[in-house]
Amino acid sequence: MAGIGYEKGRRRRSELLEAAFSRFATLGYRNATLAQIAADCGVSRMGLAHHFRTKEALLLAVLEERDRVNGRDFFVGSDPSVEPLDYLDRFARLIDDNAAVPGLINLYAVLSAESATDPDHPAHGYFRDRYRRIRGHIDAAFAALKADGTIDARVDVDNAGAAMMGLIDGLQVQWLLEPDAVDIGAQLRRWYRQGFGLDLA
Template sequence: MAEERGYAKGRARRQQILEEAVRLFGEVGYRAASLRELAQRCGLSHPGLLHHVGDKESLLLAVLAHRDAADAAETGLLAAEGADRLDALVEVMRRNASRRAIVELHCVLSAEATAADHPAHAFFAERYARTVASLVPAFPGEADPVSAARRVVALADGLQVQWLLDPDGVDMAAELSRHVAGLRGAAQAG
């Protein structure tokens, strides 16, 4: 029993660290973020933080994996097929409207990760390729379904940036939902 409590306590501490890292990376970006600052936010010493996360790169990859896993689990994104995948993406956007730190994290890190030497470069390159590929079945009648999927991803990313700049004026989910409805209307008319 004592071990179970210890493990639960360790999992809870790791969850706290991941959540604070999301906020910190979203605020200042990965490169500018300090593990000492993160340790302070978590009420830990620097060595105590390193005990839980290893190094900064490992923490970054854990944060990114945690974010994607949470989105997939809570929105049904991975289970959705075909055009339903577009509806699940709208749901992710709806959910993101209540998670500014997550949206900031994605926007800042995806931009930073365009540098080939960034620790998340491969993660984002693979993530975008997977995301586009997962949306291709939503466009069976499209002449170039890869391009159509890529445009939806670009729209979603652009809406997130616009929402960060004007959270009261931009409804990410509503805008993406209107676009998806337009795509469906065009597919039915064609």
């Protein structure tokens, strides 16, 4: 019986995460309300509070869940320093895949802008740390490719991670405004090729 209750609780938690994802993605953190999110799942505010004590906790749980899913679907067993081309290829495939999930691009576009411009935003630290971490992975991949001669010694790879993340994030905003005008995956692969001589199919 405990097992059934546990299973039901888990399902409820995941429904709440999905509803919160969708509200945060369309309204931003500040404008979304816990009352809406609870109502989306037919749950009371108390019921929501049982799973997530605060709106901040709910937001961070949504972001961590996305990182978990991306990690599981795209980066399991990947090490940017050891197999750098494989890592960059997985990244490009993740970007292709994201184009089928506009809500996800909404979520990151809205929350990263909201939190970047407000040091007190509950996701400010999350985004700062996330950018640091992913820039570190990308920089490690480019450093490895330069060290093993795949990238020409004269090519500058310093802070390639910031540029790559920037390119992707900025293109996503344009893509949201005009999907037909922007192919993010193609732009990323051209950036690999023209900027660094890396040809990834």
